Every structure is written in C-alpha cells, then in structure tokens.
Amino acid sequence: MNQPVLQVDNLAKTYTQYRSELARVLSWTGLPIEPIAQHCVLQGISFAIEPGEAIGIVGQNGAGKSTLLKIVTGTQQPTTGTVSVNGRIGSILELGMGFNPDFTGRQNAFHSAGLMGFSQAEIESVIDRIERFAEVGTYFDQPVNTYSSGMQMRVAFSVITAFRPALLIVDEALSVGDAYFQHKSFNRIRDFQQQGSALLIVSHDANVIQSLCNRAILLDHGQVIQDGKPSAVMDYYNALIADKERATVSVKKVDADNLQTTSGTGEAIVDSIALIDATGKPTELVNVGDLVTLQVCVNVRKNLPIMVLGYMIKDRLGQVMYGTNTWHTQQAVKDLSQGDTVTYNIQFSMNLGPGNYSVSTALVNAETHMDQNYEWRDLAYVFEVANVNKVKFAGSAWLQPVIEVS
Amino acid sequence: MKSLLLSAWRYRYFILSSIKVDFRRRFVRSRLGGLWMIINPLVQAAMFALILSQVLSGRLPDMSDNKLAYPVYLLSGTLAWNIFTEVINRCLTVFIENSNLLKKLVFPRICLPMIVTGSAMINNLLLLGSILLIIIVLGFTPGYNVIWLPLLMVITLTLSLGIGLILGTLNVFIRDIGQIVPIVLQLGWWFTPIVYPASIVPKAVLPFMRLNPMYWIVQSFQNAILFNTPPTWIALGCITLISLVLLRMSLILFRRASSEMVDVL
Numbered sequence: 191m192n193q194p195v196l197q198v199d200n201l202a203k204t205y206t207q208y209r210s211e212l213a214r215v216l217s218w219t220g221l222p223i224e225p226i227a228q229h230c231v232l233q234g235i236s237f238a239i240e241p242g243e244a245i246g247i248v249g250q251n252g253a254g255k256s257t258l259l260k261i262v263t264g265t266q267q268p269t270t271g272t273v274s275v276n277g278r279i280g281s282i283l284e285l286g287m288g289f290n291p292d293f294t295g296r297q298n299a300f301h302s303a304g305l306m307g308f309s310q311a312e313i314e315s316v317i318d319r320i321e322r323f324a325e326v327g328t329y330f331d332q333p334v335n336t337y338s339s340g341m342q343m344r345v346a347f348s349v350i351t352a353f354r355p356a357l358l359i360v361d362e363a364l365s366v367g368d369a370y371f372q373h374k375s376f377n378r379i380r381d382f383q384q385q386g387s388a389l390l391i392v393s394h395d396a397n398v399i400q401s402l403c404n405r406a407i408l409l410d411h412g413q414v415i416q417d418g419k420p421s422a423v424m425d426y427y428n429a430l431i432a433d434k435e436r437a438t439v440s441v442k443k444v445d446a447d448n449l450q451t452t453s454g455t456g457e458a459i460v461d462s463i464a465l466i467d468a469t470g471k472p473t474e475l476v477n478v479g480d481l482v483t484l485q486v487c488v489n490v491r492k493n494l495p496i497m498v499l500g501y502m503i504k505d506r507l508g509q510v511m512y513g514t515n516t517w518h519t520q521q522a523v524k525d526l527s528q529g530d531t532v533t534y535n536i537q538f539s540m541n542l543g544p545g546n547y548s549v550s551t552a553l554v555n556a557e558t559h560m561d562q563n564y565e566w567r568d569l570a571y572v573f574e575v576a577n578v579n580k581v582k583f584a585g586s587a588w589l590q591p592v593i594e595v596s
Numbered sequence: 597m598k599s600l601l602l603s604a605w606r607y608r609y610f611i612l613s614s615i616k617v618d619f620r621r622r623f624v625r626s627r628l629g630g631l632w633m634i635i636n637p638l639v640q641a642a643m644f645a646l647i648l649s650q651v652l653s654g655r656l657p658d659m660s661d662n663k664l665a666y667p668v669y670l671l672s673g674t675l676a677w678n679i680f681t682e683v684i685n686r687c688l689t690v691f692i693e694n695s696n697l698l699k700k701l702v703f704p705r706i707c708l709p710m711i712v713t714g715s716a717m718i719n720n721l722l723l724l725g726s727i728l729l730i731i732i733v734l735g736f737t738p739g740y741n742v743i744w745l746p747l748l749m750v751i752t753l754t755l756s757l758g759i760g761l762i763l764g765t766l767n768v769f770i771r772d773i774g775q776i777v778p779i780v781l782q783l784g785w786w787f788t789p790i791v792y793p794a795s796i797v798p799k800a801v802l803p804f805m806r807l808n809p810m811y812w813i814v815q816s817f818q819n820a821i822l823f824n825t826p827p828t829w830i831a832l833g834c835i836t837l838i839s840l841v842l843l844r845m846s847l848i849l850f851r852r853a854s855s856e857m858v859d860v861l
Contacts, residue, residue, distance in 0.1 A: 211769040211770045211860075212770060214769055214856070215766060215769055215770070215853075218849070218852040260699070263702055264702040265699055265700060265702055265858055266858050266859065267855035267856075267858075279702070281700075290617065290621065293617070293620075293621075297617075300613065301610075301613055301617055304607075304609050304613050304614075305610055305701060306701075306703075307606060307607060307610070307703065308609075309609050310609045310613075
C-alpha cells in the first residue's frame with residue numbers, strides 16, 4: 191500500500207501549569223522558570239492510518255480522545271512527538287462552526303469553505319453540489335437564523351464534505367438531522383472511504399464502532415492500551431468500565447444524568463451482579479438473541495423470615511423492558527440467618543434490540559417493596575446489546591421473523 | 597516568519613471575505629449599520645467643538661482669526677486617535693472572541709488580527725471621507741499636504757497593530773490586560789494634544805509628552821489637514837522604526853504563544 195494518511199509517532203501532550211500566567215509568558219523569554227504542575231493527558235501514542243481504513247477511537251470520558259483529535263486536526267500542538275498528515279483533514283467535529291446567523295446558507299457556505307482554506311473559484315465550482323446535497327430548498331438563500339437546527343446541520347455537513355478529504359474525522363455528532371439525512375450522510379462517508387479516504391471515528395456506541403470500523407483503538411489514561419479488531423477492543427473496553435463500577439460506592443454517577451441510588455434497610459444487600467454469557471464469562475456486551483444468565487449474589491446481614499428478589503431491565507430512557515420477582519415465581523427464600531449468601535441465576539434470551547440497558551434489583555419480603563424493603567438498587571448493572579449477526583432491525587424487541595414471500 | 601505570511605496569503609480569500617462579512621454584518625440588522633462606527637467619533641468631536649471652541653480656538657498658532665480652525669483641529673486628531681484605539685481594542689479581544697474557532701478549526705491564526713485590522717481600516721477610511729466632506733461643507737479647504745494622509749494612516753496602523761498584537765496575545769493568558777488597556781487608552785487620549793493645542797501645555801511637561809509616539813502622529817494629522825505643512829519626518833521616521841520593531845516582536849511573541857494559546861482558551 192502507499193503512504194499512510196496519518197502517522198502519529200510517540201505523541202505526548204502535557205498541560206503545564208505555572209505559578210501565574212505571567213510566569214508562563216516569562217518562560218518564553220528563556221528565563222529559568224519551572225512550572226508548578228504538569229498534567230499529562232497523552233503519552234506515547236503511536237499509530238498509523240492507511241488510505242481506506244476506518245478506525246474507531248474509544249475510551250472513557252477523560253481518556254484523552256478529544257485532545258488526541260485536536261492534535262490530529264492541528265488545533266493543538268503536541269508537547270513531544272510528531273503527527274504527519276498526508277493530505278487534507280476534514281472534521282465533522284465542528285459542524286456549523288463559524289456560521290453567522292444573519293447570513294444566508296449560501297453566504298455561510300462560501301465563508302466556511304473559505305475557512306477550510308479553499309479559494310473563491312474552488313468554492314464556486316462546488317456550491318451547486320453543496321446546495322443539492324443539503325436539500326434545504328429555497329432556504330439556501332435565506333438567513334441561517336430562520337433555519338431549524340437540522341437544516342443548519344444539513345448545510346454544515348454538505349459544506350464540510352464538499353471536498354473529499356484524505357482523512358475524515360467523525361464523532362458522535364454524526365446523528366445529523368433526520369433519519370433520511372443520516373442515511374445520506376453515512377452513504378457519503380462510505381463513498382469517501384471507497385475512494386480512499388481514511389476515517390477516524392470517535393464514539394461510545396459499540397454498534398457504530400463495530401459496524402463501521404475495521405480497527406479500533408482504546409485509549410485509557412492517555413495511553414493506547416488496545417489496538418486491534420473492533421470486537422476484541424470493545425470487549426476490553428466494557429470490562430474496563432465494569433471494573434470501574436465495581437470499585438465505586440453505592441451512590442454514584444453512572445453517566446451525565448444518571449445516579450445509581452441505593453435505598454432500604456440494608457438487612458440484605460446485593461453483593462455482586464453480573465451478566466454471564468454462554469461460555470460462562472461475565473460480559474457487558476451481548477449479541478441480540480444470545481442466551482445469558484444474570485447472576486445475583488445476595489449477602490444476608492440479619493436473620494430474615496423471608497426474602498424475595500425482584501429485578502427489572504430498563505432501557506436508556508428508563509422504560510422497563512421486563513421485570514419480575516421470586517414471589518411471582520414462587521421461589522421466595524425462607525428463614526435466612528445472618529451471613530447467609532444466596533445466589534440467583536436468572537437465565538434468559540436477550541431478545542432486546544441494540545442499545546444500552548440497565549438492571550435494577552430489589553430485595554423485599556413480599557410482592558412489592560412497600561412492605562419491607564431490604565435493598566433497592568437502581569442501575570445495579572449496565573450492559574449493551576449489539577446486533578452482531580442478526581438481520582438489521584429497528585426497535586427494542588427482537589421478534590425473530592420468518593418472512594415468506596409468495 | 598515567512599511561513600506565517602505565506603499561510604496568510606493562502607487564506608487571502610478567507611481574509612477578504614471575512615472583512616466583507618464583518619462589514620456587511622453591521623448592515624444586516626441596523627439601518628445605519630457601519631455608519632454607527634463613524635458617528636461615534638464624529639459626535640464626540642462635535643461635543644468638544646461645541647463646548648471648548650470658545651476657550652481654545654484662539655489658542656491655535658497662526659489660526660486666531662479662523663473660526664473653523666478648532667473643529668478641523670479636533671477632527672484631525674480624532675481620526676488619528678480613532679485608528680490607533682480601534683485597532684488596539686479589536687486586536688486585544690480578537691483571540692478570546694474567536695476562541696471557539698481557534699479550538700475547533702485549523703486555519704492560520706494570523707488571519708484573525710489581519711481581518712480586524714482590515715475591517716478597522718475600512719471604518720477609518722469611511723471616517724476620513726466623512727471628515728473631509730464635513731470640513732469642506734463647513735467651508736474649509738485643506739491644502740495639498742493632505743496627500744500625506746494615506747502614509748500617515750499606514751504608519752498609525754503599523755504602530756497600533758504591533759502594540760495590539762502583543763497585548764492581544766498576552767490578554768489570552770493574562771486577562772487583566774483586557775481591563776487595563778481601555779483605561780490606559782483613556783488616559784492617553786487626554787495626554788495627547790487632541791482637544792487642546794500643545795502650546796498650552798506647561799513647558800516642564802512637554803518633553804515627556806513628546807515621548808508619546810501618538811503625540812507626533814496626531815500632530816502630523818493636524819499638520820496635514822489644518823496647517824497644511826508636511827509631517828515632522830525625523831520623528832515620524834523614528835516612530836516607523838519603532839513600529840516595525842514592535843510588529844516584529846509581536847510576531848515572535850505570537851509564534852511562541854500560539855502553541856499554548858488553545859490550551860488556555
């Protein structure tokens with residue numbers, strides 16, 4: 191193959207903190223001023239991207255993904271190491287950046303393409319293509335402040351992809367506008383890839399990474415800890431998250447707006463919870479339709495006459511997908527004494543659509559938790575369902591069809 | 597240094613279109629648009645003319661019989677000062693105001709000060725045009741020495757760009773600068789003979805005043821428009837030299853700072 195599109199060599203980024211900003215300014219003059227703190231966000235990053243490759247970058251918040259992208263695009267400078275780019279970089283991180291609401295779509299298209307470094311004549315030659323692709327009709331010659339946010343995204347996406355870049359950086363913001371336009375923009379991105387553009391995709395979405403990428407890079411604490419097949423890297427990534435969850439206390443932030451809340455008397459607690467796949471290994475990434483076992487170990491802290499375990503599986507919006515308890519199944523455990531451990535193995539087929547789900551558990555003494563609530567735990571476990579080998583489908587239930595066409 | 601200018605040249609279309617955008621933006625929402633930029637200094641000059649002309653018009657050298665002399669004197673000084681402060685003030689905040697662009701997009705950062713300078717230049721050419729129009733309508737005919745005005749404007753621009761770029765770069769790191777500079781400029785305005793003639797300044801203070809490069813620049817504007825005499829070439833030559841040194845320094849500072857600029861924005 192020919193030269194790589196992007197070659198990153200031993201890249202490191204350190205944010206330095208000086209006693210005061212004045213000290214920083216004076217340090218440029220060559221005075222011997224020592225910074226008081228150095229904060230290393232990236233270190234020893236090396237990888238290369240060949241033309242036509244699609245690489246996913248995954249990592250937890252704060253792993254250094256955005257900093258890496260900023261350095262690759264060139265807005266930030268690496269502290270040490272080199273980034274060499276062979277060709278132009280297009281970036282969908284900055285959709286609609288630099289748009290002025292008082293100007294028309296056309297004027298803004300000219301302006302932002304100019305910001306990307308194209309000459310008037312070059313923009314002139316593609317402006318019709320931009321207009322056609324955006325499909326905003328006569329709005330193209332109306333001020334952008336009359337646009338809906340989706341229309342603005344359409345124009346912005348059309349401008350950014352008007353010229354085929356050697357490397358296209360795509361982040362989660364790819365959900366541009368409605369489903370129709372999303373489809374259209376994905377097609378354009380795939381076309382670029384077929385014509386030899388490399389893709390660099392940042393996402394938390396295992397589905398996106400696994401369906402689009404042929405390689406994934408896992409960043410953690412500023413270092414590349416995995417670089418390989420997307421499925422393997424995603425497994426590792428999920429294990430990493432699970433590890434983190436186990437290490438934290440009972441009330442914690444699971445993500446931006448979800449708090450895991452635990453309530454109850456604490457007379458019995460869920461000691462551990464895991465989803466176990468067919469091979470007997472704990473997993474957080476489940477293929478649609480796979481047979482899994484939800485294993486819940488309960489630690490009894492006081493003598494209890496009766497204990498019922500209830501659980502619910504909720505989607506990311508908190509809607510209950512399924513829930514039941516051992517009262518209904520007539521499996522309530524009786525006469526427990528302090529220090530007992532009860533293990534529940536709940537086997538079921540993962541007949542859910544792709545997405546993120548959580549498990550809530552409840553330990554009670556009867557049908558509902560109103561009577562005596564030993565422990566109630568929301569977001570006790572988080573897992574992801576991905577459609578690896580089933581036909582493509584929409585929705586949150588897997589209703590395997592047999593379609594006869596006659 | 598060469599690469600800095602070369603990259604700016606590659607982005608010349610963007611710089612030009614940004615200046616156009618900047619100019620057009622002011623007309624989109626308001627009826628008088630860009631005219632507000634020149635109405636402000638003109639009203640200020642009119643206020644001073646109204647209040648101080650009785651006191652000061654007799655004090656202008658060789659002009660005691662000319663009623664128009666003081667307003668013209670005021671307007672000339674106002675033009676010079678307006679170029680100086682507009683470029684400095686806009687360079688001061690240019691990187692902070694565009695922090696979003698700087699953080700997300702890759703383009704030669706030197707474009708930004710060039711855009712604000714260009715747009716300030718257009719404003720001041722409009723101001724120059726209206727000042728000349730006003731004084732001609734009032735009945736004052738400037739002499740042939742007005743031909744020096746374009747050169748004077750370029751020197752003023754170079755000086756203020758050098759100072760503005762240094763302050764603007766530092767302002768990204770030390771935000772106090774953004775607060776101090778307007779105060780210093782306000783003081784500078786009173787310590788430069790714009791509303792009053794240099795002749796009423798006490799003899800002991802005058803040598804200090806002459807250390808201020810704007811003293812000479814404002815004086816050259818007044819000479820060119822009102823007194824119809826050529827600029828003081830020696831002083832102006834020194835100022836040009838200082839301006840070029842400042843500009844060079846500002847570019848070195850800018851290059852040093854630009855790698856860390858995005859880190860702190």
